[in-house]
Amino acid sequence: MNTATKKFLSAAMRWCIAAGFTVLLLWVLFRKVDFAEMTAIIRNGVDYQWILAAMALSVLSHMIRARRWQLQLRALGITPPYMALCCSIFGCYALNIVFPRLGDIWRCTYIAKRQKAQFTTVLGSMVSDRLADTATVLLLFLLTLLLANSAINAFLEKYPVGRGVIELLYSPWFWTVGVLLAAALWLAYRHWRDTRIVDRLRQWCAELWQGFASVATMKNRGMFLLLTILLWGCYFTQLYVAFFAFPFTTRLCTESSLGYGLIPCLVAFVLSSIAMGIPSNGGLGPWNIAIMFGLAIYGVTDAQGTTFSMLQWSGQTVMLILLGLVTIAYILLSRRSKTAHTVAARK
Numbered sequence: 001m002n003t004a005t006k007k008f009l010s011a012a013m014r015w016c017i018a019a020g021f022t023v024l025l026l027w028v029l030f031r032k033v034d035f036a037e038m039t040a041i042i043r044n045g046v047d048y049q050w051i052l053a054a055m056a057l058s059v060l061s062h063m064i065r066a067r068r069w070q071l072q073l074r075a076l077g078i079t080p081p082y083m084a085l086c087c088s089i090f091g092c093y094a095l096n097i098v099f100p101r102l103g104d105i106w107r108c109t110y111i112a113k114r115q116k117a118q119f120t121t122v123l124g125s126m127v128s129d130r131l132a133d134t135a136t137v138l139l140l141f142l143l144t145l146l147l148a149n150s151a152i153n154a155f156l157e158k159y160p161v162g163r164g165v166i167e168l169l170y171s172p173w174f175w176t177v178g179v180l181l182a183a184a185l186w187l188a189y190r191h192w193r194d195t196r197i198v199d200r201l202r203q204w205c206a207e208l209w210q211g212f213a214s215v216a217t218m219k220n221r222g223m224f225l226l227l228t229i230l231l232w233g234c235y236f237t238q239l240y241v242a243f244f245a246f247p248f249t250t251r252l253c254t255e256s257s258l259g260y261g262l263i264p265c266l267v268a269f270v271l272s273s274i275a276m277g278i279p280s281n282g283g284l285g286p287w288n289i290a291i292m293f294g295l296a297i298y299g300v301t302d303a304q305g306t307t308f309s310m311l312q313w314s315g316q317t318v319m320l321i322l323l324g325l326v327t328i329a330y331i332l333l334s335r336r337s338k339t340a341h342t343v344a345a346r347k
Helices: 003-030 035-044 048-075 082-098 102-115 119-147 149-158 160-169 172-192 196-212 221-243 247-254 262-275 286-296 302-346
Strands: none
Touching (some): 048 119, 119 149, 221 247, 221 302
């Protein structure tokens, strides 16, 4: 079996697993839903202006992410145009709808090839970009534990997997196995450190670390932090704005005992952000279930929660498809312009 065939089968396997997760979770999402109630809500109970507002905020969030990534790349001496970075983000999320996780690889490949930079260095900057998001979700989770502890406990009780993960982290066996694996890797490295494979791996790790450490070494760390706050504030706001599109979530925003909907929105937002870690097509399935459960804690029915999540997800997906088309147009026009410039220079 040649290398190209192996790569194709590996990609196909990853896609099948993600698609399988999506189908399974959609079955879980819809199996107890009253479709007549869903249809009635869609026809008569939605103010689509708020859905459009949430879609506009999603575009803004992608542009903020592109600006934040630009700071990291500049610290590495890589200076792509801002529009190229925006389109790399647009294309990344559009591609993730079909091929989960492939979008991040594509955006790194696109920028690295466009700027003639080391792929692993660009990849390292993307890894640090994602770790910043992970740290933000963790902080938001801790905030949610303080403000809505009962809601999080209810989630862990209903979904034992979440409780199992926490118990695993406290298990001495987990850390023992981790230490043994680390020791085995260190011994293997010591034994084969002079081989060509290990030398290449060392070089790859150094390039990856260079990109990863860009946040700690760049001059605009304060701006990076500010953009991170703006980015996640934008994510939260687009979900909160969507609350006003439906009567049952608008009710949450008018009850002062629920913090004008901010606390229910925070619970749904944090649960859905964590759920995005599950591989699926554009978050379809895990994101919707997390939103549905977060709203159910505050008295929203399964049909209402499913309708909310599906319309919100659909709006974001339509926007990503449009942005994907913008990305394709930008890349084609950029290549045509570059070709014309090269021909003119030769004359």
